Amino acid sequence: MSFTPETLESPTRAKVRLRIAEAQGRARGVIQIHHGLAEHSGRYQRFAAYLSARGFHAAAFDHRGHGETTAPDAPRGVFASRDGWSRVVADARAVEDHLRDRFENLPLILFGHSMGGVSAMTHAMARKGAVDGLAIWNANLAMGSRAGLIRAVLALESLFKKPASPSTWMEALTFKAWGRKFKDARTEFDWLSRLPGEVDAYIADPLAGWPASISMWRDLVEGTQRSEDEEALRLMPADLPIHLAAGGQDPVVDNGAAVKTLASRLHAARFTDVTMRFDPQGRHETLHDLGYEQAMSDFADWTDRVCGRAG
Secondary structure, X not given: OOOOEEEEEOOOOOEEEEEEEOOOOOOOEXXXXXXXXXXXXXXXXXXXXXXXXXXXXXXXXXXXXXXXXXXXXXXXXXXXXXOHHXXXXXXXXXXXXXXXXXXXXXXXXXEEEXXXXXXXXXXXXXXXXXXXXXXXXXXXXXOOOHXXXXXXXXXXXXXXXXXXXXXXXXXXHHHHHHHOOOOOOOOOOOOOOOOHXXXXXXXXXXXXXXXXEHHHHHHHHHHHHHHOOXXXXXXXXXXXXXXXXXXXXOHHHHHHHHHHHHHHHHXXXXXXXXXXXXXXXXXXOHHHOXXXXXXXXXXXXXXXXXXXXXX
C-alpha cells in the first residue's frame, strides 16, 4: 500500500502535506483524517492501510504548524500569526475539495482524533454538515467554563513571552499533568497507550510530542469554543451520522466524561444517529492502544453502514 506524501496548495498559502492510501478493489468512500496536537499524518499509516483494505480511500494531512506542512506564518508549533483556527479550517476545506475532485461521487467522512476531533467538528460546522459522516475520537469538546481560565493563563504567560514561544505553563497543565496521573508509569507519555512499543515510537518520533506555542493553545481554545456553538450545531442535518470514541482512563477527556457530555449535547440538539465506542480501560490514543485492531474494525463497520446509506 502506498502512503506517499504529496503537497497541496491551500488558499491560506499553506503547502499542506497530504498522504493518501487508495482503496483496494472497488472504492466505497473517502475518509479524511484530522490528526491530533503535536503529531502528524504519518502516524496514521496503519489505520489508512486497514481502511484501504476495507475498500476506502484514506487521506491524512498535516495541520499547519505540524509535520511537513509549511506556511509563511506557521513555523512548528504555531497555527498562524493571526486567525489561526480559521486557517486550520480553511486548510481542511481545501483538502476536502481536493479529495472530492479526485474521488468523484463517493461519500466523504471526516475523522478526527483529539485536537483533530475539534478541527473535524468545526470543519463540519463550516460545511453546515454537508458531509456524509463525522467521527470524533478521544476529543474534549466540553471545555465550558475552563476556556476562560485557560485564556487567563495564556494571557498572563504572554506578558513574559512572545505568542510564538512554547507555552511551558500549558505544557505543565496538560501533557505533564496527564503523565502524572499514572502512578506506575514507565514514561511521562504512558497516558497515550497501554502498549509500551507505541509509547516508545511516539517518544522517538521527532515530529511528535513537542510543546505547542502560546498562540497555538489560544487558537485551539477558540476552535473548541466554536465546536460547542449550539446554533452552529443546529444548522447541520439532524440525521448526520456521528461516531464518538473515548477511553475510561484517558485524562484528556476527563476519563470519558467529556465525550459523554458531547453525546448528551448532540442528542439535545436533536441528532438522531449518534453512536459511541467506550473502552473503560482505554487511554488517549485508541488507534495506538491495546485493542486497536478491534477499534479499527468497529470504525470500518460504522463507515460501511454510513457509506451504504449515502450510496
